[in-house]
Amino acid sequence: MSENVRAKAEQALALVDEVNAVVLPEPKEATAVVTLEQADPATSEEIRSRMAEIDMGDTNSIVAFGSAAQAELQEISQAMLQDVRNKDVGPAGDSLRGIVTTIRGFSISELDVRRERSFWEKLLGKAAPFAKFTARFEEVQGQIDKITDDLLKHEHTLLKDIKSLDLLYEKTLNFYDELALYIAAGEQKLKDLDENDIPAKEAEVQAAAEGDQVMKAQELRDLRAARDDLERRVHDLKLTRQVTMQSLPSIRLVQENDKSLVTKINSTLVNTVPLWETQLAQAVTIQRSAEAAAAVRDANDLTNELLTANAKNLRDSNAMIRQEMERGVFDIEAVKQANADLIGTIEDSLRIADEGKARRAAAETELKKMESDLRDTLASAKARKTGTGDNAGTAVPG
Incomplete structure (x- = not known):
């Protein structure tokens, strides 16, 4: 690993500690919707302002009731999705698996310089084991440098995602609380309609002249239809609030996974990769020492073989020469014969x-x-x- 990459990895430690130190607030219970009568003055004012958004004569105001609360949340979600689409690198897990595969592909058995090359290695004219190993080491070193650089990019991307998820969580929680206000406003509006507006409209129908009763009755039917639309909209808001509450743990889970992955990546960059490089360097150094020792041993073995062979040859030739020297011109057996x-x-x-x-x-x-x-x-x-x-x-x- 280059010094630049190592320095960046160490600098990222502070960012990892920073994101791990963030504690997000817990959501309120799903049933904790405060009614207008139970709310404090500040909350009552918030509920009344949302009730003012409802125009029973305008169907669109009923359909869009509560949608404003989701606008900022949608902006954050869309920004995150756009950031995901703009990513041109693979998942960080792929890089981690890639570096493990690279190390496993580095075979120490290739170090044996005395290993007899296989038939295929000889046929294909492959290099001697140690030369091949050295080239393989350089290739692995280059792959490690590239993957560590990719891991740094993944780490920064994940840190950015974690911060974005923090913001998304906060906005989702705000949306969850905002939905409670809209639900309270809708229920209060339904209560006012049931207790005041609809009975008043019914009285108007009863009191109207015969020629105006048809128009008044239609207004009553429209009011009741609008009331039913509002009731359905409030029910949808309750369902949305429930789903929103369920999405909060999902965001937290994704965050925790990202944090764990960031921690793992940083540990790999700061601790594991240098250890791998040290072990690989030691493997090369040890093999070089073993190769030198083998050369010295071979030289010593050759010297011993020469000494032994020369001593044996000297003994054999000396015996032959002395025997010839001690013989007469003619052997007595030959003369006798x-x-x-x-x-x-x-x-x-x-x-x-x-x-x-x-x-x-x-x-x-x-x-x-x-x-x-x-x-x-x-x-x-x-x-x-x-x-x-x-x-x-x-x-x-x-």
Whole structure:
């Protein structure tokens, strides 16, 4: 809230106290209509002056009897209605609901900068949570300033209405009392007509000559008709007075409601709105602190992770290097395996050579045997002295 608005709201406190301090008079009882005989001299004079307004020969004077009392009241009512028609702002309650809606629409959950943006937020390319929150805060602040300015206007309008209602109440109460005078005057006039004027006119009819009796009788009928019109008019005034008495509590009720609303608006402007603004500012400050703390924590976590990772890597690499350093040019297991393979190779070579020598010896023995067998067979063939044998035997060397 701007300083100007706050100053105006504090200045309005005096006006609120002023309208709340007004005590309006209570109306008299509806039956408290003082007759001419019971009235004091001043009231009797007022009643007689109103009786003088009645002209029994003029119907309009009877119809308009008591209407003058309502003229000033109508002027005030019409001025208030015109003021209502000229208003170009909504009800104050709408502004109060608007400021509540604005505050409720300010979501603190949007402050979480670590909150994972939804699929739609990513798809629509919405800003990061804190940037969005800051923009939302500025928007809400602007809305609060506008609504508080509207509330000030509503407050001044309601204060004006309350004062107008005070005046309306006073004039309505005066009209209520004025109606009592008109009712008393009308009833007194009816009493005079019933007790004096009509009996006198009846006597005139009876005493008139035969040629004038028709005219006198008509005058009597007109007088009686005018008397009945006056009686109906007085009855209407009594009903109007009763309705007027009922309207007084209604005016008071509207006033009380307006006063309560003015008090609520002023309390909202002076106390609630600054408290809201303080809480919103604290929310932003707290979030900024939380954001900074989160950044520091992330840096510390990263440092710890680096220290732990480097220590582990150093241990692993040192173990590997030391193992390589402590190894010989050749591993003893590799030399042992190579020596065993070499011995096996030599033994295989000797075995294979021995086996080859034995096979060759066996083959030579077998060849000699086959050669001996062949020679013996040929020799046997020569002994038979056949041509076939001779040919076969001479084919083999001796």
